[in-house]
Amino acid sequence: MATYEDKKKEFTNSVIGKMVCIELNDDRKIYGQLICVDKQRNMVINDSITEVDIKYNTPINKDLKIYLRNDILAKKYLELPEEVINNSEKLEKFNELFRQNKFWSGNVIIADKHMRKIYVTKISIEQNE
Numbered sequence: 001m002a003t004y005e006d007k008k009k010e011f012t013n014s015v016i017g018k019m020v021c022i023e024l025n026d027d028r029k030i031y032g033q034l035i036c037v038d039k040q041r042n043m044v045i046n047d048s049i050t051e052v053d054i055k056y057n058t059p060i061n062k063d064l065k066i067y068l069r070n071d072i073l074a075k076k077y078l079e080l081p082e083e084v085i086n087n088s089e090k091l092e093k094f095n096e097l098f099r100q101n102k103f104w105s106g107n108v109i110i111a112d113k114h115m116r117k118i119y120v121t122k123i124s125i126e127q128n129e
Contacts, residue, residue, distance in 0.1 A: 012037050015120050020045070022110055023117040028052050030108060031121075041112035048105040 002010070015034055022030045022043065032048030084090045 008041075012041065012043075012118070015118070018120050021119055021121045022115055024110070024114050025116050026114075030105065030110060032105075032108070034118075043110045043112075043115075043118075045108050045110065048108050049102050050105045050108075051102045054101045 016037065018034060020032065020034045022045070024030065029051040030045055030048050031051065032045035034043055035046045036044040080091075080094070084094060
């Protein structure tokens with residue numbers, strides 16, 4: 001019978017290369033493509049976006065937001081309808097709302113001890129309305 005650790009390892013291996021959301025112990029969420037997991041279950045996330053509770057938002061976050069182009073954000077991370085992606089006004093309106101508490105993090109390494117939960121996902125619109 002498979003142990004919890006075996007199931008955790010199997011799940012982790014099955015999501016390599018997919019878009020994931022990792023919830024951290026400090027309530028941040030990291031969205032991006034899982035590209036590597038080591039023996040200690042530390043994870044490398046490619047092209048990540050960090051979501052913080054709006055109450056922790058700082059002025060530097062505003063500057064960090066500009067580094068991810070709207071079209072890349074909409075196609076890679078979000079489940080946006082084509083009508084929003086192809087309409088620059090709608091995309092910009094959504095972008096303003098989305099980026100209030102999210103910023104570009106690039107490639108990140110997350111230690112297993114800091115992870116609370118991991119799941120395969122794209123960010124849904126409902127989370128930001």
